[in-house]
Amino acid sequence: MNKLNDPRQANQPQFRRLQETDRPTIDFFIDGQPCQALLGDTVLTAILTNQRAVRHTEFSGQKRAGFCLMGACQDCWIHLESGERLRACSSMIESGMRIVTALGEGPAT
Amino acid sequence: MSRPNTFDVIIIGGGIVGTSAALKLREFGLSVCLLERNMCGSRSSGINYGGVRRQGRSLAQMPLTQRAHGIWGRLKDLIGIDGEYVRSGHLKLARSEADMESLANYRERTAAFGLDLELLSSAQLRVRYPWIGERAVGGSLCPEDGHANPRLISPAFARAAMRAGAQIFENCPALGFDHDGQFFKVKVASQTAPLEAKYLLNCAGAWANSVCEIFGEKVPMTNSHPLMVVTDALPPFMNLSLGVEGGGVYVRQVSRGNCVLGGSQGYALDANRARPGGDGIELVLKGALELLPNLKHAQVVRTWSGVEGRLPDREPVISFSSKVPGLVHGFGFAGAGFQIGPAVGEVLAEMIAHGQTSTPIEAFSINRF
Amino acid sequence: MNESPIIIGAGPAGIRAAQTLVEHGIRPIILDEGMKWGGQIYRQQPTNFKRTSQQRYGFDAGHADALSKVFVDLLDQVDYRPQSLVWNIEQNRLDVLQHGKSTVLSWQSLIVTTGATDRMLPFPGWTLPGIFGMGATQIALKYQACSIGERVILAGTGPLLYLVAYQYVKAGANVLAVLDTAHFSSQIKALPGLLNQPKQLVRGLYYVGWLIAHGIKIRRGIRLMRAEGQDNVQSLVIKNEHGEVETLDCDAVGVGYALRSETQIADMLGCEFKFDPMQRAYLPLKDLAGRSSLEGVYLSGDGAGIMGADAAEISGERSALALLADRGVCDADAAPMRRRVKDLEDRLQKISRFREGLETAFPCPNDWIDQLTDDTIVCRCEEITFGQIRDTITECDIREVNRLKAMSRAGMGRCQGRMCAQSSAEILAHLSGQPLGEVGRLRGQPPLKPVPAQVLADAWSPKTERSTTERSI
Numbered sequence: 001m002n003k004l005n006d007p008r009q010a011n012q013p014q015f016r017r018l019q020e021t022d023r024p025t026i027d028f029f030i031d032g033q034p035c036q037a038l039l040g041d042t043v044l045t046a047i048l049t050n051q052r053a054v055r056h057t058e059f060s061g062q063k064r065a066g067f068c069l070m071g072a073c074q075d076c077w078i079h080l081e082s083g084e085r086l087r088a089c090s091s092m093i094e095s096g097m098r099i100v101t102a103l104g105e106g107p108a109t
Numbered sequence: 110m111s112r113p114n115t116f117d118v119i120i121i122g123g124g125i126v127g128t129s130a131a132l133k134l135r136e137f138g139l140s141v142c143l144l145e146r147n148m149c150g151s152r153s154s155g156i157n158y159g160g161v162r163r164q165g166r167s168l169a170q171m172p173l174t175q176r177a178h179g180i181w182g183r184l185k186d187l188i189g190i191d192g193e194y195v196r197s198g199h200l201k202l203a204r205s206e207a208d209m210e211s212l213a214n215y216r217e218r219t220a221a222f223g224l225d226l227e228l229l230s231s232a233q234l235r236v237r238y239p240w241i242g243e244r245a246v247g248g249s250l251c252p253e254d255g256h257a258n259p260r261l262i263s264p265a266f267a268r269a270a271m272r273a274g275a276q277i278f279e280n281c282p283a284l285g286f287d288h289d290g291q292f293f294k295v296k297v298a299s300q301t302a303p304l305e306a307k308y309l310l311n312c313a314g315a316w317a318n319s320v321c322e323i324f325g326e327k328v329p330m331t332n333s334h335p336l337m338v339v340t341d342a343l344p345p346f347m348n349l350s351l352g353v354e355g356g357g358v359y360v361r362q363v364s365r366g367n368c369v370l371g372g373s374q375g376y377a378l379d380a381n382r383a384r385p386g387g388d389g390i391e392l393v394l395k396g397a398l399e400l401l402p403n404l405k406h407a408q409v410v411r412t413w414s415g416v417e418g419r420l421p422d423r424e425p426v427i428s429f430s431s432k433v434p435g436l437v438h439g440f441g442f443a444g445a446g447f448q449i450g451p452a453v454g455e456v457l458a459e460m461i462a463h464g465q466t467s468t469p470i471e472a473f474s475i476n477r478f
Numbered sequence: 479m480n481e482s483p484i485i486i487g488a489g490p491a492g493i494r495a496a497q498t499l500v501e502h503g504i505r506p507i508i509l510d511e512g513m514k515w516g517g518q519i520y521r522q523q524p525t526n527f528k529r530t531s532q533q534r535y536g537f538d539a540g541h542a543d544a545l546s547k548v549f550v551d552l553l554d555q556v557d558y559r560p561q562s563l564v565w566n567i568e569q570n571r572l573d574v575l576q577h578g579k580s581t582v583l584s585w586q587s588l589i590v591t592t593g594a595t596d597r598m599l600p601f602p603g604w605t606l607p608g609i610f611g612m613g614a615t616q617i618a619l620k621y622q623a624c625s626i627g628e629r630v631i632l633a634g635t636g637p638l639l640y641l642v643a644y645q646y647v648k649a650g651a652n653v654l655a656v657l658d659t660a661h662f663s664s665q666i667k668a669l670p671g672l673l674n675q676p677k678q679l680v681r682g683l684y685y686v687g688w689l690i691a692h693g694i695k696i697r698r699g700i701r702l703m704r705a706e707g708q709d710n711v712q713s714l715v716i717k718n719e720h721g722e723v724e725t726l727d728c729d730a731v732g733v734g735y736a737l738r739s740e741t742q743i744a745d746m747l748g749c750e751f752k753f754d755p756m757q758r759a760y761l762p763l764k765d766l767a768g769r770s771s772l773e774g775v776y777l778s779g780d781g782a783g784i785m786g787a788d789a790a791e792i793s794g795e796r797s798a799l800a801l802l803a804d805r806g807v808c809d810a811d812a813a814p815m816r817r818r819v820k821d822l823e824d825r826l827q828k829i830s831r832f833r834e835g836l837e838t839a840f841p842c843p844n845d846w847i848d849q850l851t852d853d854t855i856v857c858r859c860e861e862i863t864f865g866q867i868r869d870t871i872t873e874c875d876i877r878e879v880n881r882l883k884a885m886s887r888a889g890m891g892r893c894q895g896r897m898c899a900q901s902s903a904e905i906l907a908h909l910s911g912q913p914l915g916e917v918g919r920l921r922g923q924p925p926l927k928p929v930p931a932q933v934l935a936d937a938w939s940p941k942t943e944r945s946t947t948e949r950s951i
Binding site: 052 | 518524525526529533595596605606608609610611613614619621622623624626628649650710729860861891892893927928930
Binding site for chain 3: 148151155260261264268340341378384385386387388390391392394395397398404405406407408409410411412413414
């Protein structure tokens, strides 16, 4: 894909890894796009080391990236393509996970 | 009128019935004082499911429910807001052939009252509403029934009544009642002298019996505790309010996408408050998920319960007092007072202003117990 | 029959409570929402991480290790259940969600140690990606070895602001500025109070000195006006201590003013609450020992009032001792017990005075409402703005917080007011001209946090089966 057209190039990672970079790689998907994270990342870290936002709100579609990282604010709920919901800051990334960031636009079932 | 503490009517209770009565009484030119011990619409009128339906009501309620339907049709003109009211249709599902027969029966008995009920077969359900699970074998649709947000509606009636000149006092319980042969006297904390009125309107909902008792006409009222469960916002999939024949579970999806599920019962914490219990929440969800597979991945975000008053025959009391001239009762809606509430308010106002009402209410007499 | 006490939470308070109970021959059940014990302050990193305690906890490394070892040594003497959310609690039962299944436990004695979260003051643009709470900012580093961004600004007030700044710079993050809303003069004024915990005071001064020595800009007396950016934060507009407007480029902001207690369990149980003017919030009533207004329910740690991690350990032990005395396992009048209790309560008193000092040193700005614009989001979950809240208050003549929630939707969303209830109450108090303590307290219902509908539907069973609720071993 042409670098200029790649939507994720415009969307830099939010989190910066400072330490613990020598960990096994995990392959997963965000909105159908293949991405990588490291074993031991939460889903939130996995997403935010790839892009700026974790989800779009269901009411206005504005972007959010979580907020409290301790399971209190409930602002990091994503779902998997299967429909299952996950709170990104409290769940660990797993190989092959297919994450959808627009909760309101996902499948109805 | 002449003295600041004297009114034509004192209303006890600021739910949908009391506030709509206040509004109508003002239209008739009577002076009104309404006493609400919490905030208007914060009790039964605010904690119900939000169904605005005629279908399912008894024959005795048909004239009232039709009258109310007309009022709901001009809600915005009346109270200034739409309160999220939609005529989405109300679909009552059958889970067996016996249910289907029951629905067909009901359609026949109520044919004269303009509900326009349409019976749907299993095949028709699957085509029209594919999101309904296989447990449903048919249903009865009332196309113009719907739902609204109960938290918004009663307070809006109260504000409309105030704009029309009713004096409404919140956080103001009635502390004592008396009658001197001419006037009712009602004691409140903020005044040394009691409030006075020729008419006393008892719209105290689940607590109306204490007023009845003071005037010697206690009724066999009990309490129920509706239980509601709300999901997170889901993509829109339901465009009508759903119930089941025989009761037990009801579901609606609001425009923001949350599904409101009702059923089961909560339990009382004290005379004024109730809460949902874990078992009740689980039971509501079990019933709702059986009907609606689309809820499979939904999350429960909040729940609530509350207190409603009911009489043994599940019909309200809408009646002149059997004991004291000038005392009028309007209470005990058994959890089904939201839709008919505004009509009951008008009826009560007519009873006071004109001594009678055009809507038949014999079935709701306080003498029937 | 005396059932095992249940401890909710496994942070410093829960750990010490468990230790104390075990020392007296009791085997508690511990329901911990986290993946591993430690709470937030001593949150453990994932098992495949290699950083040392020193790297993660700095000066607290020894203490963190010791506390964790206490719990490790207890593991075979307690019934520890991690990843367990108490989503409902009633007089005789609670419902726990663990690994996709909900079960019922009956209870007789509870020690509630539910901890705290950041206290939030909304400002225009605060929902932009890249803006996180101060606790979150620390967790990103402590738990995931990440900085929240490439060019980080830390803002707000409180001791955590300086601790996180120090930890971030030490770990190699790029901290552009540390913005404190408090003035230096407040911190001087607070010195006498802060001397009640000399070790903490020295640490705090050390962090500030270290940051300055490492060239980190510390600015005081600032106000956050708004965050700007297209789809993530790209700059922070502030008012400096001279009242001048400045724009600071960044790609991440960590913001925090104080902590707020997670009191939902106490509320759901029906404990009595009282308004605490210093914490500007309703807190559950408790005596010095941690007994709530309900028999059998004990409250300790930050979940019942913010006192910090050291106080949490002390109060956790104190509550457990109260439970033991109330159950007749310990003799409250025996001299060793009385001495221990007095020691614990004296230490709590000192910390209390230190906390007052902190409040003087790092007061919450009382003019934050002035920065709000009509479109500033107050309720993140439901996206309710300040303008909407203000208009609802006016149109419906609202004077009470539950009414405000019902009419404006603020607080109705997934977090059930954790992020917005305090600020909504302050806005309501301000606009309706009432003291904060008189606008009421938001009442909660189950579930404590969002739970999957299917899991609950599956958990239902007819009453007869349910009467044999899970008993503790």
